[in-house]
Amino acid sequence: MSTTSSTNGTKAATPAKPSKAAGAATWADERLGLAKTNKLMPLRKVFPDHWSFMLGEIALWSFVILLLTGVFLTLWFKPSMGEVTYQGSYSQLRGIPMSEAYASTLNISFDVRAGLLMRQMHHWAAMLFIAAMLVHLMRTFVTGAFRKPRELNWVIGGLLLLLGILEGFAGYSLPDDLLSGTGLRIADGLVKATPVLGSYMSFFMFGGEFPGDVIIPRLYIAHVLLIPGLLLALIGAHMLLLVYHKHTQWPGPGRTEDNVVGEPLLPIYTAKAGGFFFMVFGVVALMGGLMTINPVWRFGPYNPAEVTAGSQPDWYMGIAEGLLRIMPGWETHIFGITLSWNVFLPGQIGPIAIFALVLAYPFLEQWITGDKREHHLLQRPRNAPTRTAFLAAMVSLYALLWAAGGNDILATTFHQNLNHITYFMRVAIFVVPVIVFMVAKRWCISLQRHDNETLLHGYESGVIMRSPDGEYTERHLPVSPERAYRLTARDRDQIYAGANGTDANGVPAPNERVDRLRATLSRAWFSDNVQKPTREELEEGHHHTEDELEHEHALGLDQPADGHQYDGRHDVAGDDLTHKH
Amino acid sequence: MTDEHGGHALDTVEDEPIANPGLPEHLPRPTDVDEAAEKRAERQVATLFGLSALFAVLFCVAYFALDIGDNPDVFLGMGASTVALGGCIGLCMLSLGAGLIQWSRKLMSDHEIVEMRHPAGSSEEERAEAVAAFQQGVEDSGIARRPLLRNSLLGALGALGLPAIVALRDLGPLPGDKLAHTVWKAGMRVVQDVDGAKIRPSDMQVGQLVNAEPEVFFEKNSDGEPMYEGVELQQAKAKAAVIVVRMDPDDIKPWKGRENWGVDGILCFSKICTHVGCPISLWEQQTHHLLCPCHQSTFDLADNGKVIFGPAGRHLPQLPLMVDSEGYLVAREGFTEPVGPSYWERG
Numbered sequence: 001m002s003t004t005s006s007t008n009g010t011k012a013a014t015p016a017k018p019s020k021a022a023g024a025a026t027w028a029d030e031r032l033g034l035a036k037t038n039k040l041m042p043l044r045k046v047f048p049d050h051w052s053f054m055l056g057e058i059a060l061w062s063f064v065i066l067l068l069t070g071v072f073l074t075l076w077f078k079p080s081m082g083e084v085t086y087q088g089s090y091s092q093l094r095g096i097p098m099s100e101a102y103a104s105t106l107n108i109s110f111d112v113r114a115g116l117l118m119r120q121m122h123h124w125a126a127m128l129f130i131a132a133m134l135v136h137l138m139r140t141f142v143t144g145a146f147r148k149p150r151e152l153n154w155v156i157g158g159l160l161l162l163l164g165i166l167e168g169f170a171g172y173s174l175p176d177d178l179l180s181g182t183g184l185r186i187a188d189g190l191v192k193a194t195p196v197l198g199s200y201m202s203f204f205m206f207g208g209e210f211p212g213d214v215i216i217p218r219l220y221i222a223h224v225l226l227i228p229g230l231l232l233a234l235i236g237a238h239m240l241l242l243v244y245h246k247h248t249q250w251p252g253p254g255r256t257e258d259n260v261v262g263e264p265l266l267p268i269y270t271a272k273a274g275g276f277f278f279m280v281f282g283v284v285a286l287m288g289g290l291m292t293i294n295p296v297w298r299f300g301p302y303n304p305a306e307v308t309a310g311s312q313p314d315w316y317m318g319i320a321e322g323l324l325r326i327m328p329g330w331e332t333h334i335f336g337i338t339l340s341w342n343v344f345l346p347g348q349i350g351p352i353a354i355f356a357l358v359l360a361y362p363f364l365e366q367w368i369t370g371d372k373r374e375h376h377l378l379q380r381p382r383n384a385p386t387r388t389a390f391l392a393a394m395v396s397l398y399a400l401l402w403a404a405g406g407n408d409i410l411a412t413t414f415h416q417n418l419n420h421i422t423y424f425m426r427v428a429i430f431v432v433p434v435i436v437f438m439v440a441k442r443w444c445i446s447l448q449r450h451d452n453e454t455l456l457h458g459y460e461s462g463v464i465m466r467s468p469d470g471e472y473t474e475r476h477l478p479v480s481p482e483r484a485y486r487l488t489a490r491d492r493d494q495i496y497a498g499a500n501g502t503d504a505n506g507v508p509a510p511n512e513r514v515d516r517l518r519a520t521l522s523r524a525w526f527s528d529n530v531q532k533p534t535r536e537e538l539e540e541g542h543h544h545t546e547d548e549l550e551h552e553h554a555l556g557l558d559q560p561a562d563g564h565q566y567d568g569r570h571d572v573a574g575d576d577l578t579h580k581h
Numbered sequence: 582m583t584d585e586h587g588g589h590a591l592d593t594v595e596d597e598p599i600a601n602p603g604l605p606e607h608l609p610r611p612t613d614v615d616e617a618a619e620k621r622a623e624r625q626v627a628t629l630f631g632l633s634a635l636f637a638v639l640f641c642v643a644y645f646a647l648d649i650g651d652n653p654d655v656f657l658g659m660g661a662s663t664v665a666l667g668g669c670i671g672l673c674m675l676s677l678g679a680g681l682i683q684w685s686r687k688l689m690s691d692h693e694i695v696e697m698r699h700p701a702g703s704s705e706e707e708r709a710e711a712v713a714a715f716q717q718g719v720e721d722s723g724i725a726r727r728p729l730l731r732n733s734l735l736g737a738l739g740a741l742g743l744p745a746i747v748a749l750r751d752l753g754p755l756p757g758d759k760l761a762h763t764v765w766k767a768g769m770r771v772v773q774d775v776d777g778a779k780i781r782p783s784d785m786q787v788g789q790l791v792n793a794e795p796e797v798f799f800e801k802n803s804d805g806e807p808m809y810e811g812v813e814l815q816q817a818k819a820k821a822a823v824i825v826v827r828m829d830p831d832d833i834k835p836w837k838g839r840e841n842w843g844v845d846g847i848l849c850f851s852k853i854c855t856h857v858g859c860p861i862s863l864w865e866q867q868t869h870h871l872l873c874p875c876h877q878s879t880f881d882l883a884d885n886g887k888v889i890f891g892p893a894g895r896h897l898p899q900l901p902l903m904v905d906s907e908g909y910l911v912a913r914e915g916f917t918e919p920v921g922p923s924y925w926e927r928g
Binding site for chain 1: 597598599600601602603604605644649650651653659660662663664665666667668670671672673674675676677678679680681682684685686689690691692693694695696697698700701702749752753754755756759760774792794810811812815816818819820822852856857858859860862863874875876877878888890891892893894895921922923924925926927928
């Protein structure tokens with residue numbers, strides 16, 4: 001350690017006599033064995049640092065803000081569909097019959113100080129919660145952080161996202177305004193489309209015919225107790241596993257599969273993460289104070305005979321909405337029953353399939369690659385081209401479906417034909433992801449190739465040399481050892497070759513066809529990837545570079561410039577460009 | 582070289598091309614070596630904490646100083662209370678967070694620590710110990726030796742599921758044929774949905790659309806109570822809401838049996854979309870198309886409410902109309918098919 005670090009107090013203070021705090025700690029330890037937990041969850045536990053590790057933290061802190069603002073709202077909200085006549089401050093709705101839920105939401109918005117702020121913070125935090133989870137999921141995906149031993153934590157994360165979306169839907173249905181009622185009406189339509197049980201499920205959900213008078217209290221208890229309880233439990237499990245597995249880290253000098261390098265929980269991450277909680281809270285509070293969201297007073301109370309044009313759900317329901325909108329109107333009427341493919345497929349099968357794929361992904365990839373090793377070092381997206389391309393394709397699909405969920409808004413905003421937009425989307429969701437996949441995969445492979453060029457021939461210095469006979473070349477300079485190590489700190493891909501069909505006696509191996517499929521998939525997965533150079537290739541490359549430099553020297557081009565002094569900002573008059581030494 | 586390289590090296594694991602250079606040396610920050618920089622950082626952090634406390638106090642001031650309710654203070658067209666409270670608590674939190682993070686970055690020790698990882702799985706001995714404990718427990722219980730007990734226990738546990746499901750039976754009534762019927766019946770007047778005003782054919786222009794409801798929603802029973810109110814009204818309305826449109830009779834191409842369902846080009850259709858049940862009312866006079874604002878299913882009302890675009894699978898149900906003895910529009914009969922979204926037993 002350097003002797004200069006004298007001012008930031010690396011030495012622990014040693015009090016002359018036991019302080020009061022120490023006394024309290026001893027008191028608690030004698031009863032709870034607190035000090036033992038330092039073994040399970042050390043106060044100085046090391047966390048690695050990278051900006052992308054902060055995304056999940058945004059989700060966590062948004063959830064805490066949701067709990068805090070949510071508790072505030074429950075103090076005034078009345079989850080009842082009993083009819084009252086509004087008599088509050090908002091004059092445009094005074095004297096109008098409405099549900100108590102809607103009236104109390106208006107009351108929170110207009111007659112409770114800080115009520116509107118809390119409502120808007122709650123809604124913004126919910127949007128942020130789901131957005132942060134989604135981005136965190138993509139980060140985890142694209143860096144391979146879901147690989148063994150973290151597959152189950154990935155599954156927990158997927159369930160958190162699903163529950164978060166359900167929680168959000170339940171939440172914005174509660175005010176019982178025209179928009180939220182329309183959302184419930186659509187949910188009712190989705191439920192009714194269930195084969196065999198549809199109408200029964202609808203009647204059980206709404207306590208009779210839609211809209212009934214029990215759905216708000218039922219959604220309320222789901223929204224404030226059931227789902228948050230599950231979310232809390234799963235977040236706890238997610239965190240415990242994070243602590244147990246220790247955080248993944250980027251490879252680099254001194255950072256290996258066997259260690260974790262970073263700064264300690266106490267005090268660095270306590271301060272950083274704690275400070276970050278306040279930052280997220282501050283941003284959400286500013287949003288809640290300055291940016292209107294879900295102005296329910298403008299929509300009026302729910303009336304099943306009314307709807308407003310341009311009705312939009314919260315953003316995270318966008319892809320379900322898009323699926324529902326672009327689905328062709330297929331319905332089968334046969335044997336006295338109705339099968340509404342037009343609702344059942346996009347409304348139930350589609351979302352379930354998407355979530356099943358998300359949850360199963362780590363296991364699918366592991367099966368294809370045959371990689372059963374533990375991984376604690378992250379992969380750069382380019383070094384897993386097929387996976388990265390798959391994510392890019394999924395992102396493009398998500399974006400298309402999301403846009404399709406606002407096809408009417410697109411039509412009116414850009415003065416396009418609504419029908420054409422819809423027809424386009426019906427085709428695009430199948431074509432665009434394939435194109436995006438191919439482009440992204442090639443892009444990754446080109447980047448891998450570029451990394452190898454950098455390793456073997458150095459980086460492009462930007463210095464253009466002219467030889468005496470007029471030939472122009474760009475000087476390549478070797479990268480630093482640290483950078484070179486980072487570029488090579490990745491595994492070589494190994495294609496699963498299969499069990500070779502038959503055993504020694506010529507008997508076909510069991511599940512031969514499956515095994516062949518697996519080998520084919522594995523080849524498709526890896527075979528175009530560019531592997532890092534071997535030691536020999538690297539040495540050869542360096543010899544080549546040295547030869548080049550000697551060649552330049554022989555031509556009288558051996559000036560040691562890295563070129564940066566010729567950027568026009570320095571006085572180079574009188575510089576002797578050649579034969580400096 | 583890269584392409585052929587990609588091919589041959591896949592299955593061989595060579596030495597790493599470059600050895601791990603090890604952790605880089607720790608470099609001191611300005612605050613580690615320069616006392617002035619350190620003092621400056623300390624002042625910055627303290628200032629941020631001070632600002633935080635100041636905004637917390639300002640929040641309280643704004644809470645009491647600014648009016649809400651009937652006569653709210655307004656700032657830039659927004660409620661001043663919400664803006665001020667949000668601004669104060671936001672800046673309070675941001676300063677506090679910024680102070681903590683600045684402290685951790687500038688003044689707390691930034692020496693990196695190395696912690697070793699261990700495999701997630703247990704060691705062989707631990708596993709053997711756990712398995713042995715489990716097997717001992719199973720052995721002691723005798724569950725393997727007494728299949729009768731094991732099976733009857735599984736049966737009893739399975740049976741527990743029944744009360745759990747049955748107890749939820751009263752979540753709602755059975756649907757019966759409720760979804761197939763609306764309150765409409767022969768002779769019931771079609772009235773404006775806002776005020777219950779009766780409609781004469783002559784009240785409507787060609788191209789006009791009127792949002793309508795059955796008159797029973799506006800009627801009172803013998804006790805002077807509304808026939809439908811509260812939940813019942815909402816439930817009945819969710820199926821019985823209709824739209825009345827007047828078109829040029831020459832444009833209308835009624836299906837067989839529907840020739841007399843209109844009055845002078847006035848037709849009545851269910852307002853509830855056959856897709857997932859949104860009320861439909863975006864009316865294009867010129868084309869006779871009715872567009873659902875939720876998912877854009879489009880129905881041609883001149884052609885029996887046929888679906889011409891979008892995700893809906895069925896035409897919009899039509900309510901047969903006629904004129905009663907007083908000259909008002911009434912239903913000739915109720916809907917001849919279920920309205921609203923599809924369901925399994927709909928047929």
